[in-house]
Amino acid sequence: MIDKSYKVGDTVRYETFTGELRTVRVTAKLDEIKNGRPGFDGVEVTPHIKPHLNVWGYNSQILRVFCQEKRRWK
Numbered sequence: 001m002i003d004k005s006y007k008v009g010d011t012v013r014y015e016t017f018t019g020e021l022r023t024v025r026v027t028a029k030l031d032e033i034k035n036g037r038p039g040f041d042g043v044e045v046t047p048h049i050k051p052h053l054n055v056w057g058y059n060s061q062i063l064r065v066f067c068q069e070k071r072r073w074k
Contacts, residue, residue, distance in 0.1 A: 011066035
């Protein structure tokens, strides 16, 4: 099971509802991002996508977390 715990400043990799994979640096962690569900705001850091967009997602969409403090993927 993947540890999906994260903090502001961490990087998350998640799958959108359209199946696109995004890598995002988390700028806010919210108990209710939309529709009463927890999630995050962030800035797109996927290298091949420019410009880097401001995006949001649900915690349930997260596939991996890069912990900035430990400098490694969880």
